[in-house]
Amino acid sequence: MKIGVLSDLHIDTNGKHLPEGETFASLLNKQIKKQNIELFLIAGDISSDYRESQAFLDELKQLSGIQILFVPGNHDYWSRNNGETDTKKIYDFLKNQPESVLERPYIINDEWAVVGNSGWYDYGFADHEQYNELDFEKMKLRVGTWQDKRYCDWGQTDLEVAQWMLDKIEEDIEKVGDRKIILMTHVVTHPKFVVTLPHRIYDYFNAFLGSSSYGKLYEEHPNIVYSVMGHVHFRKTFFADRVQFICACLGGKKHWPTKSVESELLNSMFTFQLPEKATAD
Template identity: 50%
Template sequence: MRIGTISDLHIDRNSQYLNHGESFEISLSALIQEKDIDLLLIAGDVSNHYLETDAFLKKTSEQSGIPILFVPGNHDYWAKDHGIKDTAEVDAYFKKQEYSLVNRPYIINDKWAIVGTPGWYDYGYANHEMYTKEKFEKKQYSFATWNDKHYVDWGMTDQEVSQRMLEQLTSDLKKVGQRQVILMTHVATHPEFVIPLPHRVYDYANAFLGAKSYEQLYKQFPCITYSIMGHVHLRKILQEKDRTYLTACLGNFRHWKNKEIHTQLSKSLLTFDLT
């Protein structure tokens, strides 16, 4: 079975580089067929509007003819372009969809399962000698603001959200028994997938890139064979003994040398075969 994975498509931001008559659904579906993928995993940040994200996932699954599994990213929760201010309402919508992995581990066979959650940042990867928790909670660095401050409202602290999602993930991992696991989160859960410190900006900004507390899962559940992450706009594979960590982010067009969508999708989309 061939698994494909990609994240951070940002189809609304990147759409200006689509060719005439082209769409993300068409381009990604073509690549799925070209690479002979049986199941696609998307690790969040499809768009800034939950209904646009939902429509994309359903259309791409229909056009490609394969199942798609998904965990939302912080952008998928944004209330920038719609009237839902309570992030829990958007979260509840995603959880009802067939593509959602949250509270719904996907059993492939007797040997393999897929478990996922969006995850939420817990400030753990930032420089705590330079900044306090209260400063991270303000989400303000010099004149720049982390936009989740404006567009996401969980009604609790970031660390509380992160802990709840960690508890959900732990519960789901226990449900799959002794199977080997493909773990998928939106946020980074490994120190090699955030920016090395010290760094003038990321001493602060790393607070919002990952959840350091999730690292405990790798010791608690040695059955995690693949760990898929998004959010960081990196394309990276790290092998540690029998476990593979990876990010397959399309990211923001500003970081592309070649602005052709199909080329960038092809570079981003990673595959691996289950045996």
């Protein structure tokens, strides 16, 4: 089975760069067809409104005819167009969509499964000598504000949400038994995906890029083979301790080496092939 991976499409802010007559779903579908992709994983941040993100998923699924799996990013929990203020209500809406793996692992076959959720940031990748938990809870450094402060309201602290998400992943891993796992989160779970410190800005803002506490998943569950994530707008993959880490973000135009949306979709997408199941002679 050939699997495609992408995240951080931000179709609302990137929409002005589309060729005439195209949508992000139509361009992505062309690549799915051209590359014979059979399962497509999207690791969040389709747009900054949950209903627009879901409409994109509906369109892509209809065009491609293949299974699309999705975990929401922090932007997908926003409701800039619809005015919803209860983030857990948005979570429940997205959880109940057919593409979601929130609290519902996807069983590929007897050997493989996709497990995951958005994850949330636990401040662990920031500089804790300069800043403390109260500093991070403000989500503001000088003139810069982390925008989840405006658009997300879980009714809990970030650390509580991060732990809740981690607990859900643990529960879902148990559901798939001894299958090999493709783990998908939105936030990053490995320090190689955050900005190297010291850094005058990211000494603070690394706090909101991922969760260092999720690192224990790989130690406790050796059946995790792939770990897909997004959020940081990096395009990078590497192996560490038997796990292939994959971050395949389209990101914003300022991250693009070319001016073509179609080229950047191709450049940012990552594909891999699951090995065929061995059969007895």
